[in-house]
Amino acid sequence: MRLTIKNVSHRYDQVEALRDINLAIEPGEVVALIGPSGCGKSTLLSIIGGMLAPSSGDVLIDDQAKPEGCLNPLTYVFQDFALLPWRTVAGNISLVLEDHPLSKSERDVRIEEVLAQTNLSDFRDAYPKQLSGGMKQRVGIARALAVRPAVLLMDEPLSALDAQTRILLLDEFSDLFARTGMTAVYVTHNLNEAVRLAHRVVALRRRPGTIKEIHSIDIPIQDRREGMHELVSHEQALWNLIRDEAIAADKELENVA
Numbered sequence: 001m002r003l004t005i006k007n008v009s010h011r012y013d014q015v016e017a018l019r020d021i022n023l024a025i026e027p028g029e030v031v032a033l034i035g036p037s038g039c040g041k042s043t044l045l046s047i048i049g050g051m052l053a054p055s056s057g058d059v060l061i062d063d064q065a066k067p068e069g070c071l072n073p074l075t076y077v078f079q080d081f082a083l084l085p086w087r088t089v090a091g092n093i094s095l096v097l098e099d100h101p102l103s104k105s106e107r108d109v110r111i112e113e114v115l116a117q118t119n120l121s122d123f124r125d126a127y128p129k130q131l132s133g134g135m136k137q138r139v140g141i142a143r144a145l146a147v148r149p150a151v152l153l154m155d156e157p158l159s160a161l162d163a164q165t166r167i168l169l170l171d172e173f174s175d176l177f178a179r180t181g182m183t184a185v186y187v188t189h190n191l192n193e194a195v196r197l198a199h200r201v202v203a204l205r206r207r208p209g210t211i212k213e214i215h216s217i218d219i220p221i222q223d224r225r226e227g228m229h230e231l232v233s234h235e236q237a238l239w240n241l242i243r244d245e246a247i248a249a250d251k252e253l254e255n256v257a
């Protein structure tokens with residue numbers, strides 16, 4: 001599914017969060033949004049997902065090419081997992097299917113399918129409080145996949161996890177993108193995640209949030225490995241792009257505190 005972001009600007013009262021963003025995201029493409037704190041990454045993701053109406057501009061969705069059985073073309077994976085504590089793993093996944101006209105057996109088929117895809121089949125009856133952070137985020141991914149989306153919208157999905165779990169899940173995301181050819185928009189502060197997962201990395205500058213540069217990484221996702229020389233070079237190039245503004249944003253936050 002092709003997404004076209006056309007002349008999108010957004011203002012929250014006094015804050016001009018985004019100005020004139022133009023970007024086309026092709027089917028099967030993973031695009032990372034990076035940039036200093038407050039540059040408008042989450043605002044742009046919310047606008048793409050239809051959770052926030054932009055002050056001006058449009059997001060055009062070509063939904064001719066939706067996957068078979070797609071219930072929601074766009075679906076979110078949240079940083080804080082957003083699981084209901086009183087529902088089991090299977091119950092949390094079922095939640096996103098219950099508003100749709102599916103029989104119980106159709107729901108069950110989808111639940112089993114996404115549990116298998118995320119290696120959660122043995123945990124279907126566990127409750128969130130029994131799971132580690134990494135397992136909770138796997139449930140978040142399984143829940144998103146259950147609607148067979150055309151596009152995954154991911155807002156810092158690894159940032160609440162410890163370093164080892166992050167590495168494990170990063171490998172799993174990389175497998176998922178390589179295997180399914182899923183289109184995704186991935187917001188992150190972490191440049192290593194951006195270079196492991198994205199075909200293109202969009203660096204935003206802040207005040208107002210505009211596109212500074214779009215950086216392409218032409219290595220197939222399945223061939224990328226942690227510490228690979230070419231990826232380290234891409235990461236360095238991205239850091240050079242955003243460094244000065246990241247430092248300025250950091251100082252600003254320190255002054256506020």
Ligand SMILES: Nc1ncnc2c1ncn2[C@@H]1O[C@H](COP(=O)(O)OP(=O)(O)OP(=O)(O)O)[C@@H](O)[C@H]1O
Binds near residue numbers: 012017036042043044
């Ligand atoms: N609901 C809101 N009301 C007012 N201002 C907001 C609101 N949400 C975000 N902002 C402001 O809009 C700007 C962009 O915020 P946004 O959260 O999109 O940036 P971000 O790049 O995702 O930041 P971070 O990396 O820190 O998560 C910031 O200056 C922020 O303070």
